[in-house]
Amino acid sequence: MSAFLSNLFGSVHWSLSPLQLLALLSLPTLSVLLSLWRSLHVERDLIEGTIRTFLQLFIVGLVLHFVFNANRWWWTALVLAAMVIIASQNAARRGKGFTHLFRSTTIAIACGTAVTVALLLGLHIISGQPRYLIPVGGMIVGNAMVACGLVLNRYREELIDHRAEIEAWLSLGAPPRIAVQRGLGASLRNGMIPTIDQMKTVGLVTLPGMMTGSILAGADPLAAVELQIMVMLMLTTAVMVTALVLGELLLHLSFNAQEQLRVLTS
Numbered sequence: 001m002s003a004f005l006s007n008l009f010g011s012v013h014w015s016l017s018p019l020q021l022l023a024l025l026s027l028p029t030l031s032v033l034l035s036l037w038r039s040l041h042v043e044r045d046l047i048e049g050t051i052r053t054f055l056q057l058f059i060v061g062l063v064l065h066f067v068f069n070a071n072r073w074w075w076t077a078l079v080l081a082a083m084v085i086i087a088s089q090n091a092a093r094r095g096k097g098f099t100h101l102f103r104s105t106t107i108a109i110a111c112g113t114a115v116t117v118a119l120l121l122g123l124h125i126i127s128g129q130p131r132y133l134i135p136v137g138g139m140i141v142g143n144a145m146v147a148c149g150l151v152l153n154r155y156r157e158e159l160i161d162h163r164a165e166i167e168a169w170l171s172l173g174a175p176p177r178i179a180v181q182r183g184l185g186a187s188l189r190n191g192m193i194p195t196i197d198q199m200k201t202v203g204l205v206t207l208p209g210m211m212t213g214s215i216l217a218g219a220d221p222l223a224a225v226e227l228q229i230m231v232m233l234m235l236t237t238a239v240m241v242t243a244l245v246l247g248e249l250l251l252h253l254s255f256n257a258q259e260q261l262r263v264l265t266s
Contacts, residue, residue: 025050068131076130080137084110087145095152099262104249105148112144112242113137116234125230136234139210143195143235144242151191151243155250158183159261166261176255184247191243195236202232 016024028050032043067075088106095101117137120126126136159166162183169179202208203225207215210231214224254262 064130064134067134071130073128076133079130079134080113080141083138083141084113087141088148091145091148091152094149095156097156098152098250098253100253101152104246104253105152107249108148108242108246109141109144111245112147112238112240113140115241116140116238119237120230120234136231139231140234140238144238146194147191147239147243148246150194151187151246151250154190155184155187158187159254163261170259170261176259176261177251179261180251180254184251187250188243188247191246192239195239199232199236202228208232 028046032046035041035043035046063079067079084106088102088109091105091109092102095105098104117133117140120136121128121133126132159180166179166183170176198208203211208228208231211224211228214227215221219227256262
């Protein structure tokens with residue numbers, strides 16, 4: 001075991017020294033002191049968040065270090081599947097009241113991820129190696145998760161606020177899709193808004209993560225721009241596919257076999 005750990009850590013190229021990592025703790029410490037000064041009562045959350053940031057990211061880093069060195073497709077698939085499952089669980093919490101929602105968010109996020117990754121691989125834009133596929137897949141899954149949460153939040157509100165209107169449409173003989181068309185369309189647009197807004201302001205308001213990371217790693221700004229363009233366009237596709245698939249699944253979850261609007265459970 002000691003030899004394994006020695007080989008594992010010995011092959012790691014650290015960006016910061018242990019002293020520099022410890023020095024980083026001054027940043028959350030300042031936040032804690034400011035919270036105490038202003039009586040914000042978020043000190044415990046800040047401390048817990050700091051500890052979890054260190055632990056979770058180092059564990060993930062070690063896992064990725066192993067997967068990258070192993071360079072086996074099944075490890076890559078396993079990591080991406082775990083990302084999808086965790087993201088789906090988190091997104092499903094936003095749709096309180098719907099049944100079988102975890103299955104729907106899993107299908108939606110998996111579809112958005114699979115379609116986008118397949119296009120990137122098929123067009124030879126990225127390599128299939130874990131070093132490229134996992135970070136790109138992680139960005140796709142994360143944004144798909146956010147889109148799911150936004151769609152669920154808005155759709156739940158639409159069903160609650162406009163239940164009488166939807167039931168009136170149904171009583172007049174309208175099919176379920178027509179009855180909820182306005183609310184569902186608004187929910188899908190709500191899931192797309194952050195991505196669209198980011199596309200409109202990228203580079204003008206902030207330098208996004210991929211571009212910033214590439215520049216800090218020493219890449220030419222124009223090369224970093226190319227990577228960021230790829231990221232923005234792939235995220236747009238992933239979010240669109242995810243939102244549309246989730247919308248179709250929500251349509252079925254909202255009505256029973258008699259095409260009656262279900263009552264959301266608390």
